[in-house]
Amino acid sequence: MASGVEELLDMLFDMVDEAKNVPLSSDRCMIERDRALDLIDDIRAQFPVELSEAKKVMASRADLIASAKREAEAIRRQAEEKAKQVLSEETILLQAKQRANELMQQAEDRSRELKRSANEYCEDALRRTEEAVAEAYNEIKQSRARFRAAASSTAGGQAPSGGRPMYDAAADED
Template sequence: MNEHGIEELIGTLYEMVQDARSVPFSSDKCAVEREKVLDLLDEISNQLPGELKQAKTIVDSRSELITNAKREAENIMKSAQAQARQLVSQEAIYLEAKNQANDMVRAAQDKIKELKKVTNDYVDDSLRRTEEAVAEALSEIRNSRSKFRALVNPQAKNNSAIIEDV
């Protein structure tokens, strides 16, 4: 299929359902070509905002960032510990190395916290934008579905008005 806008694809889907033959003994059920409907739904799905795919990528990369930050912190700690062991022979130098190692560990822990915060903020913002885009798309689908129902079964609205009058 050619690339069409979501609204045009939904319109095509509505036309297919509207033009479909009714199933015998049922006025509210119809038969449609499954492959055509599935193709249209696939194309609609492919056209949903790129933020959905981005959000998944961001969540995946967040874990990788945290893992790398932990690995870097471990390497810094190992390096600091190795330096501290080399300097054990002289107490003053040893104390200085220990302080530096602690500073490096604290710096690494601070960096991990900072990376987590930045990553979480970024993921949260991306998920918020994705949620808004999905909510907007869902609202459009609900509106279109409501219009479709009104087109397919205009008597339902009249019947409910008659029932309310009684």
């Protein structure tokens, strides 16, 4: 015996297709009534089973579709969260880079300012040192000139025992 509705319908179709024509009619045929009715009864008996299986398949399909939609929605939400996280990380990274650039610029500006201040300080210190040395040199020249003048005034009569004139610092202070 056939197992499925399709197979039973194929058997019924073959029975009608192979049936002999009724004499003097081209669109009528003769088939075994009992055999045809048995096939129709078998088909009717199979319909509830087939329909039940079809309903189960449809329900299973609906469950599968619902599950797939839930999973797709979960994946979409995860992707959105990940995109937000990546965007947030990129924003933070961009802000950090901008802040780092600002700090580098500030450090470079401060370095230039410190270098300029150090150069000014060194220039000023060297100028004051140069002025002090020039003043000291002028004092030395003046002291030497006074010494020579004092030495030449004493050279006329008062030479110490060593033959060299003696310098009088007290007379130089006037």
